[in-house]
Amino acid sequence: MSYNVNNKGYYGEFGGAYIPEMLYPNVEELRQNYLKIMGEPSFQKEFNQLLKDYVGRPSPLYFAKRLSAKHKTKIYLKREDLNHTGAHKINNTIGQILMAQRLGKKRIIAETGAGQHGVATATVCALMGLECIVYMGEIDIARQAPNVARMKMLGATVVPALSGSRTLKDATNEAIRDWINNPVDTHYIIGSVVGPHPYPDMVARFQSVVSDEIQWQLYELEGTTKPNYVVACVGGGSNAAGAYYHYLEDTEVKLIAVEAAGLGVDSGESAATSVLGKEGIIHGSKTLLMQTKDGQIIEPYSISAGLDYPGVGPMHANLYKTGRAEFISITDDEAMKAGLELCKLEGIIPAIESSHALAIFEQKKFKPNDIVVLSLSGRGDKDLDTYINHFKL
Amino acid sequence: MNRINKKLQEDKKLLSIYFTAGYPNLNDTVTIIQDLEKSGVDMIEIGLPFSDPLADGPTIQASSTQALKNGMTTEVLFSQLKDIRKSVNIPLIIMGYFNPMLQYGVEAFCKKCAEIGIDGLIIPDLPVDVYNEQYKATFEKYELINMFLITPQTSVERINFIDSISNGFIYMVSSASVTGSNSGFGDEQTKYFKRIAEMNLKNPQIIGFGISNNETFTQATTHAKGAIIGSAFIKHLTNNGVNTITNFVSSILK
Numbered sequence: 001m002s003y004n005v006n007n008k009g010y011y012g013e014f015g016g017a018y019i020p021e022m023l024y025p026n027v028e029e030l031r032q033n034y035l036k037i038m039g040e041p042s043f044q045k046e047f048n049q050l051l052k053d054y055v056g057r058p059s060p061l062y063f064a065k066r067l068s069a070k071h072k073t074k075i076y077l078k079r080e081d082l083n084h085t086g087a088h089k090i091n092n093t094i095g096q097i098l099m100a101q102r103l104g105k106k107r108i109i110a111e112t113g114a115g116q117h118g119v120a121t122a123t124v125c126a127l128m129g130l131e132c133i134v135y136m137g138e139i140d141i142a143r144q145a146p147n148v149a150r151m152k153m154l155g156a157t158v159v160p161a162l163s164g165s166r167t168l169k170d171a172t173n174e175a176i177r178d179w180i181n182n183p184v185d186t187h188y189i190i191g192s193v194v195g196p197h198p199y200p201d202m203v204a205r206f207q208s209v210v211s212d213e214i215q216w217q218l219y220e221l222e223g224t225t226k227p228n229y230v231v232a233c234v235g236g237g238s239n240a241a242g243a244y245y246h247y248l249e250d251t252e253v254k255l256i257a258v259e260a261a262g263l264g265v266d267s268g269e270s271a272a273t274s275v276l277g278k279e280g281i282i283h284g285s286k287t288l289l290m291q292t293k294d295g296q297i298i299e300p301y302s303i304s305a306g307l308d309y310p311g312v313g314p315m316h317a318n319l320y321k322t323g324r325a326e327f328i329s330i331t332d333d334e335a336m337k338a339g340l341e342l343c344k345l346e347g348i349i350p351a352i353e354s355s356h357a358l359a360i361f362e363q364k365k366f367k368p369n370d371i372v373v374l375s376l377s378g379r380g381d382k383d384l385d386t387y388i389n390h391f392k393l
Numbered sequence: 394m395n396r397i398n399k400k401l402q403e404d405k406k407l408l409s410i411y412f413t414a415g416y417p418n419l420n421d422t423v424t425i426i427q428d429l430e431k432s433g434v435d436m437i438e439i440g441l442p443f444s445d446p447l448a449d450g451p452t453i454q455a456s457s458t459q460a461l462k463n464g465m466t467t468e469v470l471f472s473q474l475k476d477i478r479k480s481v482n483i484p485l486i487i488m489g490y491f492n493p494m495l496q497y498g499v500e501a502f503c504k505k506c507a508e509i510g511i512d513g514l515i516i517p518d519l520p521v522d523v524y525n526e527q528y529k530a531t532f533e534k535y536e537l538i539n540m541f542l543i544t545p546q547t548s549v550e551r552i553n554f555i556d557s558i559s560n561g562f563i564y565m566v567s568s569a570s571v572t573g574s575n576s577g578f579g580d581e582q583t584k585y586f587k588r589i590a591e592m593n594l595k596n597p598q599i600i601g602f603g604i605s606n607n608e609t610f611t612q613a614t615t616h617a618k619g620a621i622i623g624s625a626f627i628k629h630l631t632n633n634g635v636n637t638i639t640n641f642v643s644s645i646l647k
Contacts, residue, residue, distance in 0.1 A: 016520075016523065017520060018491060018518050018519065018520060018523070019518060019520060020447060020448040020517040020518050020542065021517070021520075021521075021541065021542040021543060021544055021547065021566070022448060022542070022544050022546075022566060022569065022570075022571075024520075024544075024546075024547070024551075025544075025546040025547070025548075162451075163451070163454045163455075163458070164444060164445065164454070164458065169445060170445075173445050173446075173447055176447050177447065177448075177450070177571045180447075180448065180569065180570065180571050181569060181570050181571060181574065182569070183544075183546050183569045184546075184569075278496075279495075280492045280495060280496060281490075281491055281492045281495065281518065282445070282492070283445075283447075284447075284518070291492070291496065293496065294466045294467055294468075294493060294496060294497075295443075295467070295492040295493035295494070295495065295496030295497070296443065296444040296461060296493070297444045297445050297492075
């Protein structure tokens with residue numbers, strides 16, 4: 001059994017491309033070309049060069065000594081928070097902007113929730129001199145003002161999504177509608193391992209640099225390429241896909257996916273898709289998603305704007321269904337506490353998304369000799385207001 | 394013979410109207426259908442509302458959101474339609490996104506449609522290949538026709554494939570757009586309408602998206618068997634309620 005995508009675009013029973021005919025030419029063009037383009041030596045050279053010189057890769061694999069001592073195990077942090085723009089998101093946008101250029105596209109669109117992917121997209125568009133339009137829910141625009149300002153400074157046009165619940169899923173709908181209206185000159189940079197095939201696979205491949213680096217970095221530090229555990233938070237699932245990628249088929253390495261429980265899995269205010277979701281179709285992909293009995297999509301909740309997506313990437317749906325990854329739900333309070341703990345113990349202010357992953361050490365006990373690699377997917381600068389409000393700082 | 398096929402054989406240009414079930418009010422469904430038939434409409438697409446209608450513009454989105462707020466569900470729609478064939482004879486098509494059908498159960502959904510007397514389905518986000526491999530047999534078992542879309546960007550090869558597996562009409566999307574965009578057709582669209590007409594496909598074509606008045610209806614039906622109006626009709630309902638449906642239809646067919 002493989003945990004990677006098959007040649008029809010499915011991970012087990014999940015994935016595929018459930019798209020209106022209007023999107024078929026765009027998605028088909030990408031499907032036919034993405035592997036070929038990614039395999040070209042000139043693409044690889046430019047991609048790797050930008051990851052090194054512009055993003056600042058490789059990101060350190062850092063042994064968190066005091067955190068490890070506290071939780072009586074060996075914890076390594078993969079420092080995606082040190083990337084340019086502050087999170088793993090840029091690995092994907094660099095890859096996709098190069099893809100868009102090679103497909104001859106002149107106009108870039110993207111969706112964003114908290115604004116991290118929007119900023120990462122606006123950044124690479126500025127870098128390449130391409131027009132950039134970012135769709136963002138009207139409610140998110142109001143609560144993420146600094147990122148809206150960043151995108152504007154970088155030259156992007158931020159368009160409010162006024163439909164539905166006016167958050168990430170609606171911003172995604174609007175971006176898809178834009179693509180339907182502009183089928184020839186536009187590339188849609190999806191920010192996570194979601195959407196119709198080939199997006200989940202393409203984004204996972206761009207993010208796979210994370211586990212590629214973990215392998216050789218861990219070898220230098222521990223004499224093995226294999227940790228006992230890889231831990232990552234999952235909203236749509238792009239940082240987890242990157243951290244897992246080269247370990248997917250190696251079942252000696254255990255995978256842990258951390259979802260946002262919000263106010264609690266049973267509270268009605270949650271984003272724990274694996275627990276609360278049922279199989280269905282969202283944004284062109286068959287996956288697990290939070291929906292009513294009637295098949296209407298439910299708006300999730302988490303204190304972390306990067307985790308409140310009502311679906312999950314098809315790779316992760318399959319990892320859940322097959323039991324390849326263990327899924328753990330962490331509440332707002334548990335995540336915030338773990339985030340503050342990292343500040344005090346290691347001098348690192350994590351993004352609240354990453355704080356969810358950090359919170360598992362209170363829930364799950366590891367052996368003293370276990371090597372636990374945790375994807376520290378982003379930095380907490382963007383979350384200062386939330387931390388301040390939560391802890392009354 | 395399925396009512397859709399029979400209708401397509403009539404020697405006239407066809408007007409099909411889309412409306413969102415549950416809008417403006419939850420229980421307007423049957424009245425709207427009856428009045429549309431009385432007004433001379435040839436076919437009706439009953440929209441099953443979805444929370445995230447990707448292919449639709451603001452008008453149909455807003456009507457869907459309102460219909461869901463009003464309490465429309467798949468169950469409610471089926472129960473509203475249960476006696477519809479006692480009063481309505483023209484072809485009835487359910488148009489909706491795939492997820493609500495998947496949750497209801499595709500077979501159960503088809504079975505219910507057959508019981509009510511629904512003639513066909515239009516499911517924009519159920520791809521042709523998935524339908525062909527997984528659901529075609531079920532649709533055929535219940536004698537439901539599934540209509541597929543083509544757009545100005547659809548390749549000749551794919552149009553021929555879609556034509557080969559279709560047995561009703563081909564839903565021609567008039568331009569690269571979501572529903573409710575544009576006003577009026579330009580040279581590019583006329584060229585596309587002609588190009589498709591000259592392919593002599595086995596299935597007649599009905600043009601949708603961007604048709605809002607007598608002028609665009611006439612333009613579209615010059616090259617195709619019929620045309621579908623959605624957003625413009627919803628706007629009419631928003632502005633005038635359900636009492637002046639005849640006025641709307643006669644303004645199109647004048």
